[in-house]
Structures are given as C-alpha cells and as structure tokens.
Amino acid sequence: MSGTSILNVRGDSEYVSSLTPYEPLLCHAFIATFVCCASGVIAGVKPAALFNFRPEAACCAWQGSRLRAKTCELFRLFTKEISAHGVSLMTVGTCHGRMALVAYRPELIDELLQDSDICAFLDNAGYPTTSSRQLMRAFRLRLARYYQAKTLKTYVSEDVVNGASAVTPSVEFPHEMGVVFGYPLEDVLGFIHKQPHTCRGAWCAYGNAELARQRFERLAQSEGACLRRFRSGSSLVELLAS
Known part of the structure; x- marks a missing residue:
C-alpha cells in the first residue's frame, strides 16, 4: 500500500486521502469496524474477538x-502491518455478504494455554493446545465449516421456498471459542451445558454474579476508553502503541 499506512486512519475523519490507490472509504470503514468490534483486543484486555465486515456498506x-x-488485498496488507503490534487477523468465513474475521493476540492466547483446566477442556474438545498458532488454526477450520454450512442452509431455504426439497448438514458454532474470547471457563461450560445463568453482561455468567459484574465493568471501561480515543482523533497505530 502506497502513501499513509492504513493504521493511521482516525475516527474523527471520513477518510485518509493519501491511502490511494486504495479506496479511502473502504479503508476507513474497515478500521472503524475493527476498532469498534475488537477494542478489547487492541487494548490488550481480551485475547480474541470475532466480528463481521460488510464491504458493500x-x-x-x-x-x-x-x-x-480489493477487500481481500486490504486484509492481507492490514494483517501484515498489524502483526508488528502483536495482533493477528484471520478471515474465517462469509455469509450474506458479510466477511467474518477473528482478531487475536497470540501472546495472550499462549498465556491461556498455561492454564491446565483450559488446556484439558480444549483437549477434550479435540483442539491442539501446544501453541496459539495451532489452536487458532484449528478454530479457523471449525469456524469455516460453520459459515459454509450456514451459507448452504440459506441457499437450501431459498430452494424450499421455490418448491425444492433438500437436507442441509447441521454444524454447531464452536462455543469452545468462548475461552479464547476471554470468557471464564465456568461460563463457557455453563453456556454449553445450558445451565441457568446468574448474570448477563458482555456474555452470560454462571458463577458468582458480583464477580461477573466486576469483570463486565472492567472490560467496558477498557473498551470504552479505546473507542473514545479513536473517535476523538487517535489513530489505530496510536491505540496499539499505548
């Protein structure tokens, strides 16, 4: 990418004109979505975040x-630039014109893998736990299958409306990813086993409600501060450097 780095896009302007020959509005729309949906990863308080981006918008x-x-090329260059700041990005699927992506910090996921309970949980679910790279590669494959099945189901539903009949494979969302998103293991297990939750916030909590509310508040403060800085004129590279 010639001109200014995409990481210099700020939230207080519509675009950075020097991003040419790439479409400035496309770059700005993606960065704005990234900061909004992955602020916890940017701030270093969440290991990973799953979000969607619709290029047509x-x-x-x-x-x-x-x-x-052009969007795929933008992702490729963005992934290269942001990796220098300890953040990785991977595309995991598409559905209804939206591209599903996961932003994550390998270092934080490696820290998760130091927890024996989390490793045992992921091992039982069939995931490799020797490194963040292998774990995220396995998650990517499962998410890709999920989105492929979801897309196929949409097409089949349209065929049924038109009088055709078909059977679609059922693929569950890999809820084990909750631990990678920073949810406590007890909450991930509670959700998977459909237990009654004790509290709701950024996710459903199944343990001590007061402790969960404190976690929600800390996360909201960190993410909110990141978003406010971006919207007040800080660039993504400045957010990553702080």
Missing part, C-alpha cells in the same frame, strides 16, 4: 468481484 467506488478482491 463502505460506499466506495468498487462493487462486485472487484470490491471483494
């Missing part, structure tokens, strides 16, 4: 296959 000059190609 960027109102840029490209459409169709050209827009998809």
